[in-house]
Amino acid sequence: xxxxxxxxxxxxxxxxxxxxxxxxxxxxxxxxxxxxxxxxxxxxxxxxxxxxxxxxxxxxxxxxxxxxxxxxxxxxxxxxxxxxxxxxxxxxxxxxxxxxxxxxxxxxxxxxxxxxxxxxxxxxxxxxxxxxxxxxxxxxxxxxxxxxxxxxxxxxxxxxxxxxxxxxxxxxxxxxxxxxxxxxxxxxxxxxxxxxxxxxxxxxxxxxxxxxxxxxxxxxxxxxxxxxxxxxxxxxxxxxxxxxxxxxxxxxxxxxxxxxxxxxxxxxxxxx
Amino acid sequence: xxxxxxxxxxxxxxxxxxxxxxxxxxxxxxxxxxxxxxxxxxxxxxxxxxxxxxxxxxxxxxxxxxxxxxxxxxxxxxxxxxxxxxxxxxxxxxxxxxxxxxxxxxxxxxxxxxxxxxxxxxxxxxxxxxxxxxxxxxxxxxxxxxxxxxxxxxxxxxxxxxxxxxxxxxxxxxxxxxxxxxxxxxxxxxxxxxxxxxxxxxxxxxxxxxxxxxxxxxxxxxxxxxxxxxxxxxxxxxxxxxxxxxxxxxxxxxxxxxxxxxxxxxxxxxxxxxxxxxxxxxxxxxxxxxxxxxxxxxxxxxxxxxxxxxxxxxxxxxxxxxxxxxxxxxxxxxxxxxxxxxxxxxxxxxxxxxx
Numbered sequence: 029x030x031x032x033x034x035x036x037x038x039x040x041x042x043x044x045x046x047x048x049x050x051x052x053x054x055x056x057x058x059x060x061x062x063x064x065x066x067x068x069x070x071x072x073x074x075x076x077x078x079x080x081x082x083x084x085x086x087x088x089x090x091x092x093x094x095x096x097x098x099x100x101x102x103x104x105x106x107x108x109x110x111x112x113x114x115x116x117x118x119x120x121x122x123x124x125x126x127x128x129x130x131x132x133x134x135x136x137x138x139x140x141x142x143x144x145x146x147x148x149x150x151x152x153x154x155x156x157x158x159x160x161x162x163x164x165x166x167x168x169x170x171x172x173x174x175x176x177x178x179x180x181x182x183x184x185x186x187x188x189x190x191x192x193x194x195x196x197x198x199x200x201x202x203x204x205x206x207x208x209x210x211x212x213x214x215x216x217x218x219x220x221x222x223x224x225x226x227x228x229x230x231x232x233x234x235x236x237x238x239x240x241x242x243x244x245x246x247x248x249x250x251x252x253x254x255x256x257x258x259x260x261x262x263x264x265x266x267x268x269x270x271x272x273x274x275x276x277x278x279x280x281x282x283x284x285x286x287x288x289x290x291x292x293x294x295x296x297x298x299x300x
Numbered sequence: 301x302x303x304x305x306x307x308x309x310x311x312x313x314x315x316x317x318x319x320x321x322x323x324x325x326x327x328x329x330x331x332x333x334x335x336x337x338x339x340x341x342x343x344x345x346x347x348x349x350x351x352x353x354x355x356x357x358x359x360x361x362x363x364x365x366x367x368x369x370x371x372x373x374x375x376x377x378x379x380x381x382x383x384x385x386x387x388x389x390x391x392x393x394x395x396x397x398x399x400x401x402x403x404x405x406x407x408x409x410x411x412x413x414x415x416x417x418x419x420x421x422x423x424x425x426x427x428x429x430x431x432x433x434x435x436x437x438x439x440x441x442x443x444x445x446x447x448x449x450x451x452x453x454x455x456x457x458x459x460x461x462x463x464x465x466x467x468x469x470x471x472x473x474x475x476x477x478x479x480x481x482x483x484x485x486x487x488x489x490x491x492x493x494x495x496x497x498x499x500x501x502x503x504x505x506x507x508x509x510x511x512x513x514x515x516x517x518x519x520x521x522x523x524x525x526x527x528x529x530x531x532x533x534x535x536x537x538x539x540x541x542x543x544x545x546x547x548x549x550x551x552x553x554x555x556x557x558x559x560x561x562x563x564x565x566x567x568x569x570x571x572x573x574x575x576x577x578x579x580x581x582x583x584x585x586x587x588x589x590x591x592x593x594x595x596x597x598x599x600x601x602x603x604x605x606x607x608x609x610x611x612x613x614x615x616x617x618x619x620x621x622x623x624x625x626x627x628x629x630x631x632x633x634x635x636x637x638x639x640x641x642x643x644x645x646x647x648x649x650x651x652x653x654x655x
Contacts, residue, residue, distance in 0.1 A: 034419065034422075034423075034475070037419075037471055037474070037475050038415070038416075038419045040471060041415045041419075041468060041471050041472070042412060042415060042416075044464055044467055044468055044471070045408070045411045045412055045415065045442060045445070045464075045468070046408075046412075047464075048442075048445075048446060048461075048464040049404075049407075049408050049411075049445065049446075049449065052446060052449045052450070052453075052455065053404070053449070053453075055455060056453040056455065087389065087392060087393060088392045088393070088396070089392070089393055089394055089395060089396030089397055090392065090395050090396040090451070091396055092451070118502050128568075131561065131569075134561075135561050137498075137501075137503040137504065137507040137510055137511065138503065138504040138506075138507045139502055139503055139504055140502075140504050140505075226456055228504040228506070228507075230507075250456045250457065251454055251456065253454075254454055255451055255452055255453075255454055257399075257400065258396070258397075258398065258399040258400065259399070261396070289456065290456070291453070291454050291455060291456055292454050293453070293454060
């Protein structure tokens with residue numbers, strides 16, 4: 029191997045590394061340039077230290093927070109995922125008169141989509157209302173049969189669920205999906221309440237009637253883990269991994285921005 | 301004397317040792333003999349040649365060196381894997397202690413520094429063991445570099461990173477003649493091509509594995525590379541391309557033969573499975589035949605391996621539920637014996653043909 033070809037390969041390798049880093053950092057600069065696409069103020073209810081990571085915490089000094097989002101659906105069905113919406117997202121809607129429509133739906137692969145997440149909006153209020161209504165019904169049943177211990181237990185459980193919903197559960201709900209981020213932003217113009225996030229969606233059949241109350245789907249946002257900048261780590265220093273039911277975590281206020289490429293970064297974080 | 305590569309010089313040295321042993325045997329059995337002058341001339345020429353190779357290319361000039369060399373190769377492989385894991389965990393252990401600018405500087409510095417170190421060591425290390433170790437370390441540093449940039453700045457995960465990773469792995473593989481890095485490079489670029497095939501259908505990139513047909517174009521590309529680009533200067537590279545191509549061909553075929561629902565074809569799962577099962581056996585036969593015809597051992601071995609896997613998978617499909625377990629395994633054993641007899645007969649006829 030001659031010296032010239034060795035030198036050429038060395039320069040090629042160095043250029044490859046520099047160029048790859050430059051492209052990645054230029055993408056970060058582009059994402060963060062201009063006004064953020066959306067800017068949300070979250071609390072400890074929407075964030076937690078992830079568990080089930082590759083590394084134990086003692087092996088990894090970095091800190092990432094998991095974005096906690098919810099689906100207001102029952103039994104895996106998404107109420108807004110109609111047959112028309114499926115078609116608009118690029119999926120083939122199977123002929124439901126055929127006996128094998130479920131296999132045909134299940135065979136389709138996940139497609140990249142833009143997800144719309146709503147913070148403390150109508151979807152959360154509906155969830156809250158539903159928890160209040162369930163508690164009111166349980167209390168009415170207890171009043172009609174005051175000595176029934178099972179009914180009392182059910183009422184207490186609903187009371188706890190309402191408290192959980194009011195104080196601890198995430199208020200970030202998945203409310204829509206589409207392919208065009210600009211069209212979605214026009215439909216949801218409030219940038220401090222509605223977050224657009226890249227992700228993937230895969231519909232699948234469940235045991236119910238086709239399309240009744242929306243289709244079932246597996247939905248995964250691209251970014252559910254957000255790195256905490258070095259300067260803001262102190263705010264989360266006493267957080268524990270994961271989040272247990274009924275756990276009261278220190279109250280925080282976290283400013284998250286999502287840029288032109290819908291990639292997030294943490295602007296600020298403080299204790300309440 | 302032309303300027304051979306280290307592998308070529310090593311092969312020549314082994315031929316010289318074989319020649320010396322065979323000549324001694326022939327002389328002992330009085331089949332042939334050389335005059336003392338001829339013996340001295342040949343012996344001197346071989347000694348000079350071996351000394352030259354040992355001095356310039358650090359080859360294994362005798363049996364003892366060869367044994368030690370194998371140990372060094374194993375130590376080099378384990379050493380490089382362990383060092384790579386060490387670098388990986390080292391960064392994770394401390395990266396949170398630095399701000400973002402320092403993190404980027406450390407990542408970029410380690411990628412550039414390890415590449416420079418690889419070339420610097422290679423210029424000084426005639427054996428190549430240390431350079432290969434450094435090359436693997438350099439590749440790991442670069443993988444860590446881009447993946448950690450993604451984490452630090454929350455960049456959307458993408459298949460695009462496979463392209464520079466594959467390119468650097470190939471560059472280092474050709475520079476240091478390292479097959480492990482060639483395999484890594486082929487894997488990165490093969491995955492990238494398969495993911496692009498998947499993305500043309502508008503599907504999410506990570507679902508590439510759910511359509512095994514995405515990998516079939518990669519097999520064709522890999523088979524074409526050693527035909528289009530001369531690899532003779534790089535020992536074992538052409539075989540590795542062909543071997544990896546066959547894996548990209550046969551593994552998807554095996555999956556499609558029993559998981560028809562994962563196919564792009566619009567037919568029922570049963571039909572798709574029958575089609576791929578019918579394709580698998582002739583294709584394995586074709587690969588074995590081409591391997592024998594061209595003298596490519598890797599084609600014969602991998603073709604045979606998959607022919608046996610296809611056969612056993614089909615037998616399992618047919619008989620596992622039907623037969624008692626002892627009978628099933630006895631039948632498998634009998635079939636293996638039959639296969640052995642068939643291959644032995646094939647080998648004999650090939651030997652007779654050669655004579």
